[in-house]
Amino acid sequence: MFNFAGKTAIVTGAASxxxxxxxxxxxxxxxxxxxxxxxxxxxxxxxxxxLDRGGKAAPFAADVSDPSAMEALVAFAEDQTGALHLAVNNAGIGGAQAPVGEYPIDAWQQVITVNLNGVFYGMRYQIPAMERAGGGAIVNMASILGSVGFANSSAYVASKHAVLGLTKTAAMEYAQKGVRINSVGPAFVQTPLLTDNLSQEMLDGLADLHPMGRIGTPEEISALACFLLSDRASFITGSYHLADGGFTAP
Known part of the structure; x- marks a missing residue:
């Protein structure tokens, strides 16, 4: 569907x-x-x-909550191929489940550090590299919970709302410098973060929250993210795009 030949991309949280x-x-x-x-x-x-499928790739283990690691990640990308053109800031955690008045302070700080600071640290070094390359595109992985609330998930919800504001601000700053920046808002998706921690009964309950009657697949989110990275989305920046099975429609 897409042609990214000659482009170098960074994807965080790409192990699963x-x-x-x-x-x-x-x-x-x-x-x-x-x-x-x-x-x-x-x-x-x-x-x-x-590599088995005929593509080109290299690994780089890094903690998105460490700015020096994000700087090193971008430097590695440029060292490998000479330039950075695309980035997906996807790494994130769910965090503790508790009401605001009982939310553990350390859990709050951890979620904000990974989900929000990690996106900022990524863009802080990705954007200058893309400017050196003559332009590029970034997708920040937000969530449906970047636009609505969800009880007992205050840290996650706050972090994803903040990612939207960060994305819009960066997009405005670099719109005339050849760097497009957008965010994607998935609903509940079949990932290890979800399926490894919930019973089938709970998963079925989450599926019922979506008018389509199911949770999404990683490939459905990838299709949207890759479109936003592609030249087909050349007039799209600063936007928040949902892939939510109708979750936010009611």
Missing amino acids: GIGEAIALELGASGAFVIVSDLKEDGCASTVATI
Whole structure:
């Protein structure tokens, strides 16, 4: 569907789930993919799949909550291919479940550090690299919870609302400098973050919250993210795009 030949892309949180699906689609579409995640073995697995399918990729284990690691990740991408053109800031965590008045302080700080600061740290170094390359595109992975609330998930909801504001502001700043920046808002998706931590009964309950009667797949989110990265979306920046099975429609 897409042609990313000659492009270099960074995908964080790419060891599994949505990040893995995006990395695989970018690789299948001709991009050289820098596969990043905390999990070295997960990075290696995703890279191996891309290579087995005839694509180009390299692993780089990194913690998005560490600005020096994000700087090193971008430097690695430029060292590997000479330029950075595309980035997906996808890494994130769910956090504790508790009402605001009982939410653990350390859990709040961890979620904000990974989900919000991690996106900022990524863009802080990705954007100058893309300017050096003559332009590029970034997708920040938000959530449906970037636009609505969800009880007992205050840190996650706050972090994703903040990602939207950060995305819009950066998009305005770089709109005339050749760097497009958008965000994607998935509803509940079949990822290890979800399916490894919930019973089938709970998963069925979540599916019922979507008018389509099911949760999404990583590939469905990847299709939207890759479109936004592609030249087909050349007039789209600063936007928030939902892939939610109708979750936010009511």
